[in-house]
Amino acid sequence: MTKRRKTQEQRRRETQEAVLNAAAQVLTEAGYAKFSAARVAAQAGVSRGALERYFPTKNDLLIAVTGHVMERAMSDAKLLAARGEKQGDPINRFLLDSEHFFFSPVYRGMVELTIAAKSDDELAEQLDPIVAHARRELNATWLEALVDAGFERAKAELFVDLTHHLLRGVFLVSTWLPYKPNRRALLEAWSQLAPGILNAGKAPAGPAPARRSAAAKKARPRAGRHKKA
Numbered sequence: 001m002t003k004r005r006k007t008q009e010q011r012r013r014e015t016q017e018a019v020l021n022a023a024a025q026v027l028t029e030a031g032y033a034k035f036s037a038a039r040v041a042a043q044a045g046v047s048r049g050a051l052e053r054y055f056p057t058k059n060d061l062l063i064a065v066t067g068h069v070m071e072r073a074m075s076d077a078k079l080l081a082a083r084g085e086k087q088g089d090p091i092n093r094f095l096l097d098s099e100h101f102f103f104s105p106v107y108r109g110m111v112e113l114t115i116a117a118k119s120d121d122e123l124a125e126q127l128d129p130i131v132a133h134a135r136r137e138l139n140a141t142w143l144e145a146l147v148d149a150g151f152e153r154a155k156a157e158l159f160v161d162l163t164h165h166l167l168r169g170v171f172l173v174s175t176w177l178p179y180k181p182n183r184r185a186l187l188e189a190w191s192q193l194a195p196g197i198l199n200a201g202k203a204p205a206g207p208a209p210a211r212r213s214a215a216a217k218k219a220r221p222r223a224g225r226h227k228k229a
Contacts, residue, residue, distance in 0.1 A: 016054055018044045023065035027109035032116055035109070037061055062113060063126045069110065070134035073101055077138050081145040090149045091194050094142045095163065095187060101138075102167040103183070108175060139164075151198045159197050166190060 006014075022044035027035055037058055041051045055061040080097050081090070101107065114131065117124040139160055146156035170186060173179050 012054075015044075015046060015050065019046060019051055019054065019061075020065055020068040023061055024069055024106055027065060027113070028105045031109055032112035035062070059120075059123050059126070062123065063130065066110065066113065066127055067130050069106055070130060074134055074137050074141070076100070077141045081141050090142075090145045091198070092191065094145065094160070095191055095194075097142070098163055098167055099183075099187060102164075102171050107171065111171075146198070155198050155200060159194060162197065163190070 019040060023035075023040045026039045026043055030039060035058075037051055037055070038048060040061060041048045044051070051061075055064055077097050080093050083093065114127070117127045139157075142160055143153070143156050146159070147153050151159075166186075170181055170183055174181055174183065
C-alpha cells in the first residue's frame with residue numbers, strides 16, 4: 001500500500017507542535033533566564049530559520065508556549081473533572097489536578113516568565129490575557145464539578161480560590177525560600193478541612209431515626225402478652 005504523503009499544512013502543524021513541546025521542555029529545564037530560540041531549535045531538531053518562520057521573535061515564542069502549556073492544563077482539568085462520581089470524590093480530584101498544575105516542572109518557568117513580563121510591557125500585554133483566560137477556564141471547570149456534586153456555588157468558588165492561593169504559596173516557599181514545607185501533610189490537612197469550608201453555614205444533619213427491620217418488628221412482644229419461661 002502506497003504511503004500517503006503529508007500535506008504542507010500537516011507538516012507545518014507538526015513542526016509547530018515539535019517546536020512548542022521543545023520550548024516547554026527548555027523553559028522547564030533551563031528556566032526563563034536561559035531560555036533562547038537557539039536552545040529551542042536544537043531541542044526540536046529544526047533549523048533556526050525554520051523556527052523563526054513561525055515565531056520571528058523570542059517573545060512570539062514565549063507567548064506561543066504559554067498558550068500551549070495552558071491549553072494542555074485546561075484539557076487535563078476537563079478530562080479529570082468529567083470522570084463522574086464513580087471515579088471518586090470531586091474534592092480529591094480537584095486537589096489532585098491543582099497539585100499537578102502548581103507543582104508541574106514547567107510551572108516554575110511560567111512563574112519566572114510572568115515575573116519577567118512585569119518589566120516588559122510588550123510581553124505582558126500579550127501574556128496576561130492568555131494566563132487570565134486559562135485561569136478563568138480552569139476555575140470554571142472545577143467550580144461546575146463541585147456545584148454538580150451538590151455544593152453551594154459561593155462556597156465552592158471560595159474553596160477553589162483558597163486552594164489555589166494556598167498551593168501558590170507552598171510552591172513559592174518550597175522553591176525560593178529556605179524552608180522545606182511538608183507538602184503532603186499540608187494537602188492532607190487541607191483535604192480534611194474541605195468539607196467544613198464547602199458546607200459552612202449549613203445546619204448539621206441530625207442522626208437518622210433508627211429503623212426496625214421487619215424481622216425485629218415481628219419479634220417484638222405485643223402489649224399484655226407475657227414472655228414464655
